[in-house]
Amino acid sequence: xxxEAAKNLRRLGSLAxxxxxxxxxxxxxxxxxxxxxxxxxxxxxxxxxxxxxxPVFATEQGKTIYExxxxxxxxxxxxxxxxxxxxxxxxLTETAGLxxxxxxxxxxxxxxxxPSCTDLWPPLYADDGAEPVGEWSIVERKDGTRQWAYDExxxxxxxxxxxxxxxxxxxxxxxxxxxxxxxxxIGPAPLVPPGFAVRSTSNGRLxxxxxxxxxxxxxxxxxxxxxxxxxxxxxxxxxxxxxxARAKGEWTLLERSPGVRQWVYRGKPLYTYANDTRSWSxxxxxxxxxxxxxxxxxxxxxxxxxxxxxxxxxxxxxxNGMTLYTYRCGDDSADQLSCEHPDxxxxxxxxxxxxxxxxxxxxxxxxxxxDAEAGTSRSWQVIEIDPDxxxxxxxEDEDALRVWAYRDRPIYTYAADEQPxxxxxxxxxxxxxxxxxxxxxxxxxxxxxxxx
Amino acid sequence: MKRSPATKAGFPALLTTLAVATGAGVMAHADDAGIxxxxxxxxxxxxxxxxxxxxxxxxxxxxxxxxxxFNSGPREQFEALYPEGTxxxxxxxxxxxxxxxxxxxxxxxxxxxxxxxxxxSWGLNLDGEVSNNDFVHPDGTPGIDNExxxxxxxxIGFRGxxxxxxxxxxxxxxxxxxxxxxxxITGVDSLENDDEVTVTLYRGRDRxxxxxxxxxxxxxxxxxxxxxxxxxxxxxxxxxxEDSVLTTEPIPEVVIPWMNLNVPSIQIIRDFRLQLExxxxxxxxxxxxxxxxxxxxxxxxxxxxxxxxxxxQISGISLSKALRRLADAYPHPETGENTAISxxxxxxxxxxxxxxxxGTPVEQERISQIIEANQQEPAETR
Numbered sequence: 006x007x008x009e010a011a012k013n014l015r016r017l018g019s020l021a022x023x024x025x026x027x028x029x030x031x032x033x034x035x036x037x038x039x040x041x042x043x044x045x046x047x048x049x050x051x052x053x054x055x056x057x058x059x060p061v062f063a064t065e066q067g068k069t070i071y072e073x074x075x076x077x078x079x080x081x082x083x084x085x086x087x088x089x090x091x092x093x094x095x096x097l098t099e100t101a102g103l104x105x106x107x108x109x110x111x112x113x114x115x116x117x118x119x120p121s122c123t124d125l126w127p128p129l130y131a132d133d134g135a136e137p138v139g140e141w142s143i144v145e146r147k148d149g150t151r152q153w154a155y156d157e158x159x160x161x162x163x164x165x166x167x168x169x170x171x172x173x174x175x176x177x178x179x180x181x182x183x184x185x186x187x188x189x190x191i192g193p194a195p196l197v198p199p200g201f202a203v204r205s206t207s208n209g210r211l212x213x214x215x216x217x218x219x220x221x222x223x224x225x226x227x228x229x230x231x232x233x234x235x236x237x238x239x240x241x242x243x244x245x246x247x248x249x250a251r252a253k254g255e256w257t258l259l260e261r262s263p264g265v266r267q268w269v270y271r272g273k274p275l276y277t278y279a280n281d282t283r284s285w286s287x288x289x290x291x292x293x294x295x296x297x298x299x300x301x302x303x304x305x306x307x308x309x310x311x312x313x314x315x316x317x318x319x320x321x322x323x324x325n326g327m328t329l330y331t332y333r334c335g336d337d338s339a340d341q342l343s344c345e346h347p348d349x350x351x352x353x354x355x356x357x358x359x360x361x362x363x364x365x366x367x368x369x370x371x372x373x374x375x376d377a378e379a380g381t382s383r384s385w386q387v388i389e390i391d392p393d394x395x396x397x398x399x400x401e402d403e404d405a406l407r408v409w410a411y412r413d414r415p416i417y418t419y420a421a422d423e424q425p426x427x428x429x430x431x432x433x434x435x436x437x438x439x440x441x442x443x444x445x446x447x448x449x450x451x452x453x454x455x456x457x
Numbered sequence: 458m459k460r461s462p463a464t465k466a467g468f469p470a471l472l473t474t475l476a477v478a479t480g481a482g483v484m485a486h487a488d489d490a491g492i493x494x495x496x497x498x499x500x501x502x503x504x505x506x507x508x509x510x511x512x513x514x515x516x517x518x519x520x521x522x523x524x525x526x527f528n529s530g531p532r533e534q535f536e537a538l539y540p541e542g543t544x545x546x547x548x549x550x551x552x553x554x555x556x557x558x559x560x561x562x563x564x565x566x567x568x569x570x571x572x573x574x575x576x577x578s579w580g581l582n583l584d585g586e587v588s589n590n591d592f593v594h595p596d597g598t599p600g601i602d603n604e605x606x607x608x609x610x611x612x613i614g615f616r617g618x619x620x621x622x623x624x625x626x627x628x629x630x631x632x633x634x635x636x637x638x639x640x641x642i643t644g645v646d647s648l649e650n651d652d653e654v655t656v657t658l659y660r661g662r663d664r665x666x667x668x669x670x671x672x673x674x675x676x677x678x679x680x681x682x683x684x685x686x687x688x689x690x691x692x693x694x695x696x697x698x699e700d701s702v703l704t705t706e707p708i709p710e711v712v713i714p715w716m717n718l719n720v721p722s723i724q725i726i727r728d729f730r731l732q733l734e735x736x737x738x739x740x741x742x743x744x745x746x747x748x749x750x751x752x753x754x755x756x757x758x759x760x761x762x763x764x765x766x767x768x769x770q771i772s773g774i775s776l777s778k779a780l781r782r783l784a785d786a787y788p789h790p791e792t793g794e795n796t797a798i799s800x801x802x803x804x805x806x807x808x809x810x811x812x813x814x815x816g817t818p819v820e821q822e823r824i825s826q827i828i829e830a831n832q833q834e835p836a837e838t839r
Contacts, residue, residue, distance in 0.1 A: 100547060105767065106531055106532040106535065107550075107763075111550060111551060112544070112546040113546075114546065114552075183762070183764075282663075282664070314685065315721065316686055316687070316689060316721055316723065317686060317714075318721075336547075337547075352547075352552065353552065356548075356555060357552075360556050426689070428721050429755065432719070432720030432721070432722065432759040433755075435555055435763065436762045437718055437720050437759065437762065440762075451686070452634060452716065453721070
């Protein structure tokens, strides 16, 4: 049945598959999505287009595929090195002591319901007859079973992903050195010429050079003509193509002068901005007529949400202008399990937001959805939460709250924010909000480049 | 204003360095050779902050100010509360401590807290009074109000030259454009003496001008005013210059953007005033006023996780209680608990050309409107 369903998914195309039988609004088919470089994959492996992370590899059943890269923490490493699976079915009971100042050996919470690593991250097993192909290889687990790997990194799916195209388990967004060793979805390389790169941000998949310089387009340009010359071209520097470059897909070439060719993407010549002061900058978009370039935009946030200017940049805010936050949490076990999702243990969140559910509802306030409001995309949904436990509410729970969620996790406002533009909750919690605390949803981060 | 290097674990000798830089921004200046003082061009001179940290009076062996030693930090307290060999759970140990750090209660934490016991402190007499609770300035001036020093002076992370806060919070001032506080003085007839000048605080938008090493800030750089995200930071007051020392009238409330580790945190200083020794190439002195207790504490713990606090032996739990206990101004209208604590910060600034984008009359008018909108009502009774 599953195989037949998968065939149907492929027949419908991955974009349509995003909306199959779901109560959410799928990404519009008209929205531009990121093209990718096709590559050989094992039988059954497909590529799905996701809202936030672009094209990802998925199983035949549509489950997004993740890797668990090695990540340096304060007292050692977690994650997996190439060729060495470290996620198994043993339920860990003690901390690993990877984050100082705490020693290892502290008993983890809620052991009676604690999942094992593989409960949450089922390995992507390889059939007995499976053969390596392209970047895909097979590693042997310690029990002798065979697991698919990509670029030698062992591969998994996420128990949290429910629908084809979900990336609830993890994100390709950049994360800091004190963050947990997150799982990261993998996908084919974006279809960009050498010298370009694409990075996931809160605004979409940002096109940059390989040096992380932002790429811009000019309203007054066309695919065959540039209106930026002389002084303009000193400030906005055309991205030149090498002699052997050839047009492909959405990428074409503009001959600015004999023998000097400029890259063109989706009908617009590309530039970098000499006045950008940092990587992944959005500063050039402040200049009228100029815009950053995204291979695909992030889905629009719910109607009624607002954009607010703060002391440190621009944030997403609720209808009253109050800054919105996501909660980030990972435990200190060797498995580095998440504690930020409603399915996860809530003891970390409760400890940080006030110590009990009532206090937490006042300090980190759920963003309740109106009765008539519904999810607007795969990323922005309305979920029902049991405010006492912090878990998803059961269908019969009359006290359930309908709250806004981003990536299946509730979003919050922060009680100490008194007026629009306040961002006092950002970095609240352990490790500047990276391991047990709040992160603002930044839309411009000029003072903290790279946190978008 | 002059401080003895022997007793002041101060910043690197910035002014010495700046003295060899160009005298940009002024046509000439008085020096020991007796050149008469000449006003800055257009009576205007700007400075950008390069160093800022809480003023801590230190003796070499700390015996004067901390006769009972230094305070313990999270690591020491964790081991004392939850000894190795006992049953330790995340919920009852780590999360309990972290909860108490972020939501400090009024109950005693069970550890003796060593406040500063010496008589001397840097700072100003903020309230114009001399009381038994005040410190004496090392130059003998009585009535110095600096209860932040009383709270943090015996915590090694706040002490120079190698306390973790002392190093990193100050380093961030120069490193992070978010922290780019600027002081512009206008209406200046002379950098040596002027009865009345106008002092405006802005945030700059640009990196600092440094020498080839990248670490030594030079005079003569330029900074654009941040009127987009920094408009809430713009303040204006008046002041006077006497013997090259600028003393400002208090500003009811100043927000100092102070990001250490990528967290957009702030300090709120009420009754904010500056006392700066000016030169054509830089300024040095103190910021003083009453720090909002909540903002003071949150600026610390938002930037610094338990790990960082441990490196400085800074128990957030203990310090938060001390700050509240020692707070000495701005009582809460309902609870009566003081919400602000007297303080002084060592500050250094480098001369800089402050640039309005375009410098147009329209832009200047826009800034004037921001200044007017940001002027606060007179401070409530301390």
